[in-house]
Amino acid sequence: MLIGxxxxxxxxxIRPTNAQLLMQGRDLTSAATRTLLEKWVRLHAVRSVAC
Incomplete structure (x- = not known):
């Protein structure tokens, strides 16, 4: 059931976070980008555990 x-x-x-990370013109060195990447890592971990 979890796999589904x-x-x-x-x-x-996860997709909205990906969209924000891939926005054109994003400053890759900004604190906001780092925060989004940390959020993505947590979300990906949840997804990985579900598999």
Whole structure:
């Protein structure tokens, strides 16, 4: 059952974070980018555990 939740979780929860990280013109050295990357790592860990 958890494996089936990975795709919706990715599309609904992780995708918006990915979109923000991939925004054109993003300052890759900014604190905001670091915060988004840390959020992405936590979300990815949740997704990995579900697999």
């Amino acid at each position: 939740s990975v795709v919706p979780f990715t599309l609904i929860v």
